[in-house]
Amino acid sequence: MADKNKYVCLDDFENDSREILEASRFSYFSDGCNEQFTLKENREAFKRYRLRPKILRDVSNIDLNTTILGERISWPVCLSPTAFHRMADYNEGEVATARAAASVGSAMALSCVSTRTIEDVAAVTPRGVRWMQVQFYKPRAQLEVLIKRAEKAGFTALLVTVDQPKIGDKYSIMRVKNALQFQLQDHEKPVNLPKDNYTNGNEIISKFDDSATWQDVKWLKYFTKLPLVLKGITTGDQAKNAVECGVDGILVSNHGGRQLDYLPATIDALPEVVAAVAGSGVEVYMDGGVRHGTDVFKALARGARAVFIGRPIIWGLTCNGYEGAKQVLDILKDEVEKVMAFMGCRNVNEIEPSMVVHEDYYRKCKL
Known part of the structure; x- marks a missing residue:
């Protein structure tokens, strides 16, 4: 068992x-395109x-509670969908x-x-907030089956990935060994797709429907009564x-920078x-890139209702x-609570856009 006292920030876990991880698997999780x-x-x-904090405010009680799609969560950080957790x-x-998500009141x-x-x-999170991530597949019946199972299991929203018609190239991996081509061990294979005996990532990718359009989003809206979130x-x-x-x-x-390079930072x-x-x-x-409590605060001030993290959980x-x-x-929750106190915010509703400015603000200031 790892010494938990050695980890003081999220980067320590990545290091x-x-x-710990076999090189191609670490590269699969860590690398961008x-x-x-x-x-x-x-x-x-x-x-x-x-x-830009507000000081000398009573911050003896910090309330991080918020809601997403009407469901209460204990703080505004949730877990993004990431594949192959049994690799980790x-x-x-x-x-x-x-x-882990349920234990701290996060949605997954x-x-x-x-x-x-x-x-x-x-089964292990009967009262947890759970969303199901899906993509458009061919044949479409695969998607329909997945959605019906999620509905029956009590998932409360669909998170629809819409920016991955194909898989981006990862030079760092291709130069050594393409992580999407390594053979998946039995325990690493996806088990929710209709065909559950995939041996490598390319077989999974072949099921993505690269002809999907906005009309397919409209179809999905009518197919399910679950709320739709587009990712x-x-x-x-x-x-x-x-x-x-x-x-x-x-x-x-x-x-996460994994598919198309030179997109803007989120x-x-x-x-x-x-x-x-x-x-x-x-x-x-x-x-995208959230590693510190200050990152969470900055995202909330710039308009996010909640932020999601992916790689740190892996x-x-x-x-x-x-x-x-x-x-x-x-660790991240403790950091968020402390940042809220330093910023003079007793709850998320007190976070104001003016509390976060681009560094250019100070370069342009004239005394």
């Missing part, structure tokens, strides 16, 4: 994971924003992730290529299209999307299974 510009920019962009945690995989989005069943995850939107025009299709939420995401793209859906009732969330699972995943969330 250890590099030594092509030059990895977007992967790096997601994190670097946060550093360009400065905090042989024994439990997504079950450990779900338990389960990947459609998870290594534990929809029903397994539902992978980075522009105002895309957001307006989503509103026209009747979606309930948008997750501003560039897929913290930069966020306000444009928020402005585009203003007055529609559509909620806006964000993922690193927590790798280091110590359920306990590692929970520690990742505990």
